[in-house]
Amino acid sequence: MMTDTRREELVVGDLGTVDEPTFAGLADRHRRELHVHCYRMLGSFEDAEDAVQETLLRAWRKRATFEGRSTFRAWLYRIATNTCLDLLATRRPQPASGGEVPWLQPYPDRLLDELPADEADEPESVAVARETIELAYLAAVQHLAPRPRAVLILRDVVGWPAKDVAELLGDSVNSVNSALQRARAGLREHLPTERQDWTDGDEGAEARELVRRFTDATVATDLDRITSMLRHDVRSAMPPTPGVRLGRDAVLADWVADGFTSLEGLRGVPTAVNRQPAVAFYLWSEQENAFTALTLDVLRIVGGAITDVTIFGADRFPSLGLPERLVEERA
Template sequence: MSADMLLEEPAFAGLAERHRRELHVHCYRMLGSFEDAEDTVQETFLRAWRRRETYEGRSTVRAWLYRIATNACLDLLAKCRPEPATGGEVLWLQPYPDRLLDELPAADADEPETMAVARETIELAYVVAVQHLAPRPRAVLILRDVLGWPAKDVADLLGDTVNSVNSALQRARAGMREHLPAERQDWACGEDSGTRELVRRFTDASVATDIAGLTALLRADARSAMPPTPGLHLGRDAVISDWAGDGFEDLGRLRAVATSVNRQPAVAFYLWQEESGAFLPLTIDVLRISGGAITEVFIFHDDRFPVLGLPDHLPADGTK
């Protein structure tokens, strides 16, 4: 698209919408919050419209929008989160629905490495690890390793030198290794029959409020968190103790709906409410599975159900 065409509101609006989902995912990786990413994309489009006359056509409009979005993310981080996450906890973390990830341009099936990067860099383990990086190294990592930008383009965006960008990238990669599972294959989620069976067993044990059954499914080094509620529970015993201490076994009648977020298996749980005569949203459990066991459970509150496209209730007969 020419710079002149970008000045026309219908053309600009159509182009912006074409790139909305991928920009939203980019901002989500940077910020870890679905809602903050939504606000930042809107800010990106507003800045782009106001600055449309500065677009000179030296790069693609897509790259131009990514530059604006990255700077909008850095501005938000400087204002609201000047310090990165610490200790493995990300209290602002929110899940990203797979149904919206499906709107992204399809990765080339002939490039399995590209497809793997697209999947692995949206999983919660990756997003959490990214939040532990300072904002600028975070931007460098995502632009270089996820989007594949040349170092010179990243340097131009950040107003830095190529040497500084390469140095920041090395620091960022080292920081990621501290917070990601030890081996890449441990956090790459597969949709094989073993995974589906483990999710089924987790669902059945949860609906039955069977603590012993859940214990058997967790790896010894499993971890669990429930953002935005503080508390990261490390190790199977700590996870089970937390669940049992929350009165899990006395919850009452539960129903479950299988779903997926961040390219990971997830289960939405509904609790029977007598006064409503229906099962109402309770929590969404997002699982990371490796080595035939559950290694991580992120639990999100019922306010995430609408964004994930989940029913607002399940009737008594179990039909939706």
């Protein structure tokens, strides 16, 4: 029985002759992984959507140039990478020195589940794939200049050989290898300490219980209970609001200043983004007679404590597939 990959190879062997529906069908099979690739490059879910649309448009227009020297998938990755580099050159400043990435947006796990299974399917490969979609990694990558960023992602995440990356960028292999070393060093400067050796976040029943307790304490606006769950060096950010809060006291003081303790009528719904636990919080609205979207709190848990809290606004709920209103009786 002919596999999908073999069937694709036969079709794209003469890509210039295929009609638009056939081309769209071939390209759509790679849409999700291209979107995730562009998301790693750009840090923004919405910008990645724009980049994928532009990638597929460029691919259709350039279909006659496909010579079969690489796979169709690799050819699409080349176009997607160049599309992202073009966007970064025209639309994106470097992050501020304080570490915040204002354009950072979450990526829902339900869409990440659409990615094809890792070919190696080895535990280390799976762990690296998960870690390179976490918010801490995405934020750190955004501090790299565009071309070293592309080298890092193509070499360490996508797994391309140096000669293929060099061909894409029009550089020598030596230049690519040098850029990779600089990019890895730059990445380490902006990753939390415990991420330096690709350590994995906690999973399993204990982590789920901690998320449940965090949700209950937040709904109750109980700062003492929340404090007991935060590691002393916890980090918190609220993109696109400038600034990264470092340390338990600074984080809690910022939440209090934002009016957290005065909130009444909260509800929390567990979810997951970027392969991290998250809680969507809703606030009761008398006018709406419903609980309306408030924030999405994305957590990182290490050693039984919360080490990162990244808070996104209600505008992110639609792209995550979260309802904007909960219609239920208020207790």
